[in-house]
Amino acid sequence: MMQWLYKLGSPRHFYEMTTGFLPWLAGATFLLLGIGLVWGLGFAPPDYQMGDNFRIIYIHVPTATGAIWIYAMMAAMAAMHLVWNLKVADMVAKSCGIVGTSFCAIALFTGAFWGKPTWGTYWIWDAKLTSFLILLFVYIGVMALRSAFDSETSASKAASVLTLVGVVNLPIIYYAAVWWNTLHQGPSVLGDRDASANPPEIWIPAFFSGFGLIGLLFLIVILHTRNEILYRERRAQWVQELLTREPIHA
Amino acid sequence: MHPARQQRVMIVASILVGSALAIGLLLYAFNEGLNVFFTPTEIAEGKVRPEQNIRIGGMVKVGSLRKEGLEGTRIEFVATDTNKDIPVVYTGVLPDLFREGQGVVAEGRLDADGVFQASTILAKHDENYMSAEVKAALEAAKARQAGNGLPPAAEGVSP
Numbered sequence: 001m002m003q004w005l006y007k008l009g010s011p012r013h014f015y016e017m018t019t020g021f022l023p024w025l026a027g028a029t030f031l032l033l034g035i036g037l038v039w040g041l042g043f044a045p046p047d048y049q050m051g052d053n054f055r056i057i058y059i060h061v062p063t064a065t066g067a068i069w070i071y072a073m074m075a076a077m078a079a080m081h082l083v084w085n086l087k088v089a090d091m092v093a094k095s096c097g098i099v100g101t102s103f104c105a106i107a108l109f110t111g112a113f114w115g116k117p118t119w120g121t122y123w124i125w126d127a128k129l130t131s132f133l134i135l136l137f138v139y140i141g142v143m144a145l146r147s148a149f150d151s152e153t154s155a156s157k158a159a160s161v162l163t164l165v166g167v168v169n170l171p172i173i174y175y176a177a178v179w180w181n182t183l184h185q186g187p188s189v190l191g192d193r194d195a196s197a198n199p200p201e202i203w204i205p206a207f208f209s210g211f212g213l214i215g216l217l218f219l220i221v222i223l224h225t226r227n228e229i230l231y232r233e234r235r236a237q238w239v240q241e242l243l244t245r246e247p248i249h250a
Numbered sequence: 251m252h253p254a255r256q257q258r259v260m261i262v263a264s265i266l267v268g269s270a271l272a273i274g275l276l277l278y279a280f281n282e283g284l285n286v287f288f289t290p291t292e293i294a295e296g297k298v299r300p301e302q303n304i305r306i307g308g309m310v311k312v313g314s315l316r317k318e319g320l321e322g323t324r325i326e327f328v329a330t331d332t333n334k335d336i337p338v339v340y341t342g343v344l345p346d347l348f349r350e351g352q353g354v355v356a357e358g359r360l361d362a363d364g365v366f367q368a369s370t371i372l373a374k375h376d377e378n379y380m381s382a383e384v385k386a387a388l389e390a391a392k393a394r395q396a397g398n399g400l401p402p403a404a405e406g407v408s409p
Contacts, residue, residue: 045381049347054379083258119355120345120372126286164262165269172277180284181307183355188377202379 009086011229012238018222025222029215036209044205056114061188062210064107066217067135068170070100074142075167078160088225090156091232093163094146095224099217101139108136119183128176128184131169138166152232287355290334300360306336307355307374315350329354329366340368347373 007013040058047054074096080089111129112122123129142159149155172179177186188198233239277284287307288298298304308329315327324341327350338356348354353374358367380388 045383047379048382048385050375050379057379079262082262083255118345118347118373118375120348120370124286124355124372127284161265164265167266168269168273172273180282180286181289182286183372183374185375185377188379198379199381201381 009084009088011088011091011233012236014088015226015229018226022219022222025215025219029212029219031212032208032215033212036205036207036212040205040209044202047202050118053114053117056110058206058209059213060107060110060114061206062213063103063110064132065210066213067100067103067107067132067139068173070096070103070217070221071135071139071163071166071170074100075163078163081156082160082164087232088229090160091225091228092221093160094156094228095221097139097142097146097159097163098224099220101136101143103213103217104132104136104139108132124183126176126182126184127180128173128182131173131176135166135169135173138162138169142166289331290329290336291331293336293360294334298360300362303357303359305355305357306338306366307353308336310348310350310352310354311335312350327354329356336364336366338366338368340371342371344371345373347375 008017036058041055044055044058046052074093077089077093077096080086081093115124116122142162145162146155146159149158174187176182177184188203230239230243287305290306290308292298293306306329308331311328311330316325318324318326319341323343324339325344326337326339328335329338330336338358340356340358348371353376355372355374356366356368357370357372361367
């Protein structure tokens with residue numbers, strides 16, 4: 001296990017080990033996402049109050065949850081980079097930042113368009129929405145800080161430290177609706193209360209779209225990390241060999 | 251562990267603890283200021299001055315909704331948190347989800363008579379989603395139970 005992790009920490013091994021794994025991940029991702037979205041957006045029964053508007057949760061909930069968890073992953077990578085000086089960890093963290101920002105933005109937009117017909121407003125400055133908006137700003141801040149340095153070493157150190165500071169926001173987002181009163185509802189509970197609310201025909205498509213989006217997240221993170229590896233290791237012999245051996249299609 | 255690494259672990263840990271402590275104290279200082287609305291109980295406790303612009307939140311009391319005026323655009327209802335009630339008056343368009351027994355957040359001010367003059371009404375949705383069939387079956391089951399003289403199942407309504 002330790003050796004496997006150690007190997008994954010080397011850019012070259014990360015690149016080689018993900019090569020064979022990628023098509024499987026991509027296949028599973030698009031299958032899950034396809035089933036989840038077609039089922040959720042097309043066939044799941046409309047909610048008794050919100051009608052078809054509620055279908056937006058099949059995108060909103062996984063992207064919002066995803067944005068929080070990618071941040072946690074980015075922070076774990078940042079800590080590993082700071083402690084063990086792992087280059088790959090920093091590259092994964094950089095990739096996480098890009099996907100996380102997009103997920104965050106998607107969650108905010110879908111939430112706003114759900115909020116207008118449901119609540120009667122696109123936006124309210126409640127604790128849940130505000131802390132989530134701060135998450136987007138932290139994501140953008142980490143990216144901006146990273147690109148503000150000329151030296152790659154200083155850039156990744158600074159970005160890692162800021163990432164760790166931002167971790168404190170995660171429990172605040174998650175528990176905002178519990179700690180304070182907010183317009184945003186709390187997290188849904190499945191299989192609770194004699195199963196009358198959130199029945200299987202509503203949450204099973206969410207399960208598919210959720211795992212599909214998690215797959216998509218990992219797919220983009222891995223693809224971006226591979227590009228980052230090729231770029232940062234461009235002077236290494238194995239990259240040179242790889243690029244000359246494989247025909248490049250324009 | 252290598253001493254240099256150990257030191258770096260300490261740095262990472264202190265960043266986490268330090269920022270958590272700073273933000274935690276900040277949130278503790280803000281405390282109730284971060285709530286997006288006042289509950290009827292808090293208003294009864296006198297936490298709000300009359301004519302102050304605030305939001306109140308609660309449930310639209312069942313049986314309290316009255317529509318008046320042209321096309322029923324002037325509405326009156328009672329917002330409740332099951333402990334205290336507060337009468338609300340509003341003129342304007344309501345969100346689709348506004349109905350009796352549902353959560354509501356109203357923006358406006360409390361007048362001298364203790365009536366909340368709302369300028370905006372927002373509907374609060376809970377964390378439960380169901381299809382129309384499930385809802386109908388649930389209502390039917392509740393009606394049957396009520397007919398048998400049994401207490402209806404407690405429905406979890408988030409305040």
